[in-house]
Amino acid sequence: MRRRLIMGERIMYVDASTPLNCVFAITIRGSFTLERLRNALHKVQQKHPLLRASIKEDAAGVPYFVSSNKLSEIPVRIGERVSDDDWKAQSKAEWRKLFDGKSAPLARVVWLKDAEVSDLILVCPHCICDGTTFVALMSEILEVLDEPEKELSSYLPFNSMEGLLSQSFKVSKGKVLNAKFFSVVARLFFLFKSTKSKKPEGQNYFLHWRLDAEKTAALAIECKTAGVSVYSALCVILLKAFQSVKGSKARGKVICPVDVRRFISEIKGDTMFAFAPIAELSVDDKLAGFWEKAKKVKEDLNTKIAAMNVHELLIMSEYFHGSVKKMVKYLLTTEGSHDVTFSNMGRLGIPENYDSFEVEAIYSPSVGFPWRNPNTIVVSTFKGEMDFTFCSNDAFLPESEAIAIKNKALELLQQELMVSYA
Incomplete structure (x- = not known):
């Protein structure tokens, strides 16, 4: 390869x-x-x-x-x-x-x-x-x-994006021309986009906390009864927590990464891959109640996922390599328009018990982003417990503020969902 x-x-x-x-x-x-x-x-x-x-x-x-x-x-x-x-x-x-x-x-x-x-x-x-x-x-x-004797089946690498997707997606000449045109637009955009700010020079850190099985189940029941997803409810909670702690500096938006495998059959569940299309979500403050806001977030996310043409996105993005250094510099030096990237891995398909050992705990992945806005929260569920990591950099978000956001989110869970998280 x-x-x-x-x-x-x-x-x-x-x-x-x-x-x-x-x-x-x-x-x-x-x-x-x-x-x-x-x-x-x-x-x-x-x-x-x-x-x-x-x-x-x-x-x-x-x-x-x-x-x-x-x-x-x-x-x-x-x-x-x-x-x-x-x-x-x-x-x-x-x-x-x-x-x-x-x-x-x-x-x-x-x-x-x-x-x-x-x-x-x-x-x-x-x-x-x-x-x-x-x-x-x-x-x-x-x-x-x-099981040391167990064998694993290998798979072939792909040598180009076209090679990976050729069986399920064909690119028209018109789309290629559009991609080339917008790649030029992108170069001009990043050429004139200000990157005067500096990337954080502080220390990356992360917070870790967990909801026990009883509290996790109570949250799931409350959400199911209200007809919303746990993810949409947590999005509302997190954005409200950022607003409470950051005040006018809060941006009111969350970035939602979506697993690319739900769109592309060639990328299997056990295939190593790094790209995730994203949806940007916000809370409609015109809606009065918490559950109404959570329902709207769920609807918005479903609408944006349904509109994703990931095959086309992957192919077309390959025409933007001329702008990639500018894109990276932009991420390194600008604060973006969102409060946090929030990834939900769901229930992890890893068994608890094996013949020779037991998996006691799994901790949601952490990442030390070098971006100026590195705020990232990852949640996963194992043994019925939701596990959270909150990663950032103290030059962008002081750790004391991250702790305050975490505590406010837990307080709001108790207030809005009437579930005790003490």
């Missing part, structure tokens, strides 16, 4: 000197050996083409995924597990480490262990993975860790 990064991957790559890593951590009770873990990682690496590739830039500075049979195996760094919170410090440390070794693959693992409990921390650059990818990789690692 020698493939130029597609547009979404290219943006998340940033550049060769800027780390943009995602981290996914779990806690396991039970024993296993380093040999078993290396065997599991080897089989996972052999399954996924992107884990057998590195990123190399050509003479013009354009990054490519390049397969190599000289890459090392996925490295494992072993440390002592002293407390239940050690995974947090390790996650933040992994955000800052580049994947720049000449023979290193685009994944690594940190194994924190004591006599009975282990934390496994999987780290990948964001340009090769999304939340669904993380769940697939961790599922496979655990399966083979438990």
